[in-house]
Amino acid sequence: MNTLNINHVRAPRMLALASAVTFAVAGCATAPQSPDGSADVRSKLSALQSNSTLAKKVPVEIREAEAAVVIAEATVGKDVALGEHRVYMADHLVEIATAKAATRNAEDQRAMLSQKRDEARLAARTREADKAHRATELAQSKTEAERALAVAAAAKASSNAAEAAANAKEMQRQIDVLQAEATDRGLVLTLGDVLFATGRSDLKSGGTNTLDKLVVFLNEYPGRTVAIEGHTDDVGSLDMNQILSQHRADSVRSYLMQKGIQSVRLAASGMGETRPIAENSSESGRQQNRRVEVIIKNPPSAIPAASTN
Amino acid sequence: MPVLNRIIRMYRLFIVASLAGGMLLIAGCASAPMAPIASLNEAKVAIQVAEKDGASQHAAAELDEARQKLILADKAVVAENMLLAQRFADESTVTAKLAAARTEATKAVAINQDMIRSADALAEEMKRAGDQQ
Numbered sequence: 001m002n003t004l005n006i007n008h009v010r011a012p013r014m015l016a017l018a019s020a021v022t023f024a025v026a027g028c029a030t031a032p033q034s035p036d037g038s039a040d041v042r043s044k045l046s047a048l049q050s051n052s053t054l055a056k057k058v059p060v061e062i063r064e065a066e067a068a069v070v071i072a073e074a075t076v077g078k079d080v081a082l083g084e085h086r087v088y089m090a091d092h093l094v095e096i097a098t099a100k101a102a103t104r105n106a107e108d109q110r111a112m113l114s115q116k117r118d119e120a121r122l123a124a125r126t127r128e129a130d131k132a133h134r135a136t137e138l139a140q141s142k143t144e145a146e147r148a149l150a151v152a153a154a155a156k157a158s159s160n161a162a163e164a165a166a167n168a169k170e171m172q173r174q175i176d177v178l179q180a181e182a183t184d185r186g187l188v189l190t191l192g193d194v195l196f197a198t199g200r201s202d203l204k205s206g207g208t209n210t211l212d213k214l215v216v217f218l219n220e221y222p223g224r225t226v227a228i229e230g231h232t233d234d235v236g237s238l239d240m241n242q243i244l245s246q247h248r249a250d251s252v253r254s255y256l257m258q259k260g261i262q263s264v265r266l267a268a269s270g271m272g273e274t275r276p277i278a279e280n281s282s283e284s285g286r287q288q289n290r291r292v293e294v295i296i297k298n299p300p301s302a303i304p305a306a307s308t309n
Numbered sequence: 310m311p312v313l314n315r316i317i318r319m320y321r322l323f324i325v326a327s328l329a330g331g332m333l334l335i336a337g338c339a340s341a342p343m344a345p346i347a348s349l350n351e352a353k354v355a356i357q358v359a360e361k362d363g364a365s366q367h368a369a370a371e372l373d374e375a376r377q378k379l380i381l382a383d384k385a386v387v388a389e390n391m392l393l394a395q396r397f398a399d400e401s402t403v404t405a406k407l408a409a410a411r412t413e414a415t416k417a418v419a420i421n422q423d424m425i426r427s428a429d430a431l432a433e434e435m436k437r438a439g440d441q442q
Contacts, residue, residue, distance in 0.1 A: 081396075085396045085399075085400065088400055088403075089399060089400065089403055092400075092403040092404055092406075092407050093403060095407050095410075095411075096403070096406055096407050096410045099407065099410035099411045099413070099414040100410050100413070100414070102414040102417070102418065103410070103413045103414040103417045106414070106417035106418050106420070106421050107417055109421055110417075110420065110421055110424065113421055113424040113425060113428065114424065116428055117424055117427065117428040117431070120428050120431045120432050120435070121431065123432075123435065124431055124434075124435050127435055
């Protein structure tokens with residue numbers, strides 16, 4: 001009220017007095033009479049203002065809050081209710097400013113987050129594209145590998161087939177050389193009586209040509225085993241012929257063993273006169289019956305080409 | 310003349326009485342002001358805005374306080390304590406605005422957290438997909 005009165009006084013000399021009175025009033029108004037809680041509101045506002053990042057986002061709200069805090073800090077005398085009301089208003093305005101600052105801050109961060117998310121998405125897409133690309137490449141290389149493998153397998157198969165064919169051909173040639181006969185027991189090589197003199201079991205020196213071919217064959221096919229059967233004509237007793245046929249078979253076996261064929265591959269047996277292949281009534285028939293049959297047994301997994309051809 | 314003097318004296322008295330009555334009337338108006346309709350309406354609008362924002366979910370305490378303050382303001386009007394009604398109306402308004410502001414802040418922060426989570430999830434997924442290769 002004093003200040004109001006002083007304003008009406010035109011005399012400049014009153015200025016000093018006015019200042020003095022104003023100071024006096026201000027002095028009385030401050031320290032002890034600021035309402036309870038106003039200091040708390042002031043510190044809360046100061047905290048917000050000192051956070052320059054947040055404060056910059058809500059200048060209008062801070063200004064309003066500041067004005068309310070100034071009012072709250074003013075003396076109210078004994079009107080405690082008025083002081084409480086002003087503190088309440090100021091406190092809420094500061095809180096509103098704080099909340100709005102948080103909102104704006106979040107909104108501003110959102111642009112950054114959105115950019116970050118876009119980057120993550122881009123990275124994801126790039127990665128997916130790379131992955132797809134790699135998968136395609138992998139598939140391509142896989143296909144190529146498979147194709148190569150298939151070609152190799154086909155080549156191998158064909159070479160196997162060619163080899164098998166060649167083998168079969170070679171074996172057939174060998175069989176032809178031996179003049180063997182393919183039977184279900186195996187290849188049967190009949191050594192005529194030209195090998196032996198009548199009643200003798202030792203081999204004639206000039207007749208081993210066929211046996212030598214057999215040695216070559218057996219060396220070529222080491223898996224093959226041989227059964228050597230001796231046969232005679234009906235001249236003489238059965239026992240005698242049995243022994244003779246056995247001896248002749250043993251003779252052939254011994255010869256083959258001398259040429260390096262393992263004994264385990266060679267089985268010799270005498271059949272006597274029990275299995276004639278011709279009439280014993282004629283000389284030519286008896287000659288055919290005097291023989292040694294060398295049976296080259298088919299291997300466990302028989303080569304059909306050899307037997308069917 | 311005495312008659313005239315009496316009339317004049319009575320007239321003066323009337324003037325004085327009238328003035329005094331007028332003064333009293335003015336004083337009466339000043340001490341018992343009109344209800345703060347505008348402030349009460351402002352509080353109601355602020356509460357409605359906060360409700361619409363979803364303050365009952367995100368700032369239930371503040372919204373409730375704003376409603377209580379409005380009820381107190383209405384009671385003060387009934388009690389013809391218009392000063393108190395004004396203060397409660399203002400407090401109701403500022404509290405409702407705070408409810409709305411806090412609701413907005415909560416929602417904004419939630420949106421950001423959602424974005425961070427989804428970005429992290431995407432990154433994590435990519436990392437896993439990368440590991441599988």
